[in-house]
Amino acid sequence: SDFAPEVPPPIGRVLVFVNPHSGTGKALQVYKKQLDPRLTDANIDHELIVTKHSGHARDVVVERTDLATFNAIIIVSGDGLVFEVINGLLERPDGDFLLQKLAFGVVPSGSGNGLLASLCYARGLPQKQPLFTRNAIEHVTDSDAIAYGINLTHMQTDTKHFASFMSIGWGLLADIDIESERFRKVLGSQRFTFEAVLRIFGHLRTYQGRLSFLEAGPIESRPPAQFNVYSKTPLPDESCPSYHSRETSAASDSHSGCQNDQFWQGKHRKPEASIVSPLGEAVDSKWTVIEGEFLFVYVTSVTHISPGNMYAPSAKLSDDRIQLTYALKKDLPSRFALAKFLDAIESAKHLDFDFVKTVSVTSFRLEPDNAKPSSYIVVDGEIIDCKRIQGTVSDVHIHLMSK
Ligand code: ADP
Numbered sequence: 437s438d439f440a441p442e443v444p445p446p447i448g449r450v451l452v453f454v455n456p457h458s459g460t461g462k463a464l465q466v467y468k469k470q471l472d473p474r475l476t477d478a479n480i481d482h483e484l485i486v487t488k489h490s491g492h493a494r495d496v497v498v499e500r501t502d503l504a505t506f507n508a509i510i511i512v513s514g515d516g517l518v519f520e521v522i523n524g525l526l527e528r529p530d531g532d533f534l535l536q537k538l539a540f541g542v543v544p545s546g547s548g549n550g551l552l553a554s555l556c557y558a559r560g561l562p563q564k565q566p567l568f569t570r571n572a573i574e575h576v577t578d579s580d581a582i583a584y585g586i587n588l589t590h591m592q593t594d595t596k597h598f599a600s601f602m603s604i605g606w607g608l609l610a611d612i613d614i615e616s617e618r619f620r621k622v623l624g625s626q627r628f629t630f631e632a633v634l635r636i637f638g639h640l641r642t643y644q645g646r647l648s649f650l651e652a653g654p655i656e657s658r659p660p661a662q663f664n665v666y667s668k669t670p671l672p673d674e675s676c677p678s679y680h681s682r683e684t685s686a687a688s689d690s691h692s693g694c695q696n697d698q699f700w701q702g703k704h705r706k707p708e709a710s711i712v713s714p715l716g717e718a719v720d721s722k723w724t725v726i727e728g729e730f731l732f733v734y735v736t737s738v739t740h741i742s743p744g745n746m747y748a749p750s751a752k753l754s755d756d757r758i759q760l761t762y763a764l765k766k767d768l769p770s771r772f773a774l775a776k777f778l779d780a781i782e783s784a785k786h787l788d789f790d791f792v793k794t795v796s797v798t799s800f801r802l803e804p805d806n807a808k809p810s811s812y813i814v815v816d817g818e819i820i821d822c823k824r825i826q827g828t829v830s831d832v833h834i835h836l837m838s839k
């Protein structure tokens with residue numbers, strides 16, 4: 437009738453994952469007090485999923501048949517949940533399509549939000565709290581929100597293929613990341629520093645293994661794709677391609693986490709990277725091979741490994757290389773130097789230490805000596821259960837929201 441108020445149609449629809457366990461456990465509160473009201477104000481429809489356990493978000497994105505009806509997936513957590521969601525999508529036969537179609541939004545409430553920190557750094561935005569979270573909420577609910585392309589690293593173990601968006605660690609830095617878990621509730625992101633001190637001046641472990649890598653040639657930076665999130669019209673439910681025929685696909689074995697390696701064919705960023713030999717076969721003669729007693733190996737594809745920690749200043753969001761750093765026990769002058777190295781990460785001066793080697797690579801392979809005590813292999817903050825691992829820079833992108 438003449439008096440019916442005009443209700444404008446929503447500007448979009450998003451799927452929101454909240455990990456109530458992330459960071460110091462405040463994610464649900466961030467959602468309720470800040471994100472939910474903002475979504476309503478911005479007239480964005482949303483569906484909320486509060487994760488019940490590790491792997492829950494992955495199961496949802498593997499099983500849902502209506503993902504193309506959303507403009508974006510918003511993750512209220514740390515990098516770990518982002519990792520789950522991306523790799524869940526890549527397990528699907530239509531994963532490629534969904535990665536191009538869906539934007540990702542991160543509302544930081546974890547103890548590690550390196551991915552968003554890297555995008556904020558690239559966009560000249562602050563990473564200090566409470567602005568970091570507040571801005572993120574503004575950006576993911578802005579009708580003009582833009583999603584920026586960030587390329588993924590193709591990872592391979594003996595049993596599966598998957599993607600990394602941030603880091604691969606083994607040795608000291610990986611152990612700090614994982615074993616600081618026990619201080620999560622009390623210390624939040626301070627847990628990393630605390631664990632580091634305990635480790636260096638307690639029992640300093642070393643790790644035997646072989647590291648191989650293919651050095652990158654001259655830099656080749658392409659402007660990453662970007663799109664306007666809410667002006668993209670989501671597709672009607674029934675038009676999600678190929679997904680309904682998944683019975684016939686290799687990905688129906690969804691719980692193995694084993695992703696069809698055909699997906700990655702032709703998706704490597706450099707031609708020579710596509711001739712990476714399978715694990716178990718020798719690397720090409722162009723590769724460098726180092727065998728020894730390591731303190732750590734750390735590979736990064738973005739600048740930041742957590743807010744305020746710029747581990748790889750020269751990394752670009754979308755380029756043809758990843759940054760490899762490693763340190764051998766034989767090069768370490770003293771434990772004090774190791775402590776100074778860790779302390780210097782915050783001021784991004786850590787790569788000035790002589791015992792730390794830095795190389796830009798297109799591919800790397802890490803083969804711990806499994807007969808000796810080893811460390812966790814940690815990808816994007818998550819433990820990967822494997823005997824060896826290799827990675828290659830790829831042309832597969834996610835699109836992360838910012839302003
Ligand atoms: P943080 O930055 O605080 O570590 P993450 O997003 O990295 O936060 O999440 C840490 C881990 O919590 C991930 O491995 C994720 O799978 C797991 N997880 C997700 N939901 C839950 C839950 N409800 N309970 C326990 N763990 C969960």
Ligand code: MG
Binds near residue numbers: 515517
């Ligand atoms: Mg984490």
